[in-house]
Amino acid sequence: MTSSPRPIVPAFQRELDPLLLLPVRLFIACLVADMRWCEDAAVQGVLGLSERKFAPHVERLRVSGYLETRADGRRAKLRLTTLGLDRLTEHVTALDRVAATAAELVAAQRAALRLPRNL
DSSP states (O other), X not given: OOOOOOOSHHHHHHHSOGXXXXXXXXXXXXXXXXXXXXXXXXXXXXXXXXXXXXXXXXXXXXXXXSEEEEEETTEEEEEEOHHHHHHHHHHHHHHHHHHHHHHHHHHHHHHHHHSOOOO
């Protein structure tokens, strides 16, 4: 019996950031990836979310150290931290590898469907 190759799923599970798996959190981080202060209303508006749906995601990112927030009158401003940028970069790189691997698996399966089968 030959040994099977190392499984690919556990590697991706280690590389993907669980906090950024939710698209809304990923998109928030992407929208402030330039690490400059941005009005929360602008980010919220791009995402088309209500304050009630937006605020918990911002808070989760803030508590985890990915975002900084500061009061600016009645509104708040957001900025990605160095930790947030590092995690975002690693996560997006891992997502790219996941997508490439998925594409390879689909292509291999499609190719197998086209091969003539000897019965």
